[in-house]
Amino acid sequence: METYTWLRQFADSWGLLFMTLFFIGVVIFAFRPGSREQADEAARIPLKDD
Template identity: 75%
Template sequence: MDYHWMREFADSWALLAMALFFVGTVAFAFRPGSGKQADEAARIPLKDD
């Protein structure tokens, strides 16, 4: 593979894929009802105490 082709791919499609992944992750974290699940997951280490 040529360096210039890889550089062009990283500047366009890979950047777009990372941006979409980031937006999807944020949307998943802030979806309605996720606060309750996050609170339950945060209490897991303290269940045995």
């Protein structure tokens, strides 16, 4: 099988599945309980004085 054809078939099937699962994981991570406080704290880091 030609390399391009094999990579194309892989990307069309498993690549799409992987990207979908990764996206769902990122959304769950961003909206998990307690993430608001951590995000607010990280946003204030550049404004802190030494």
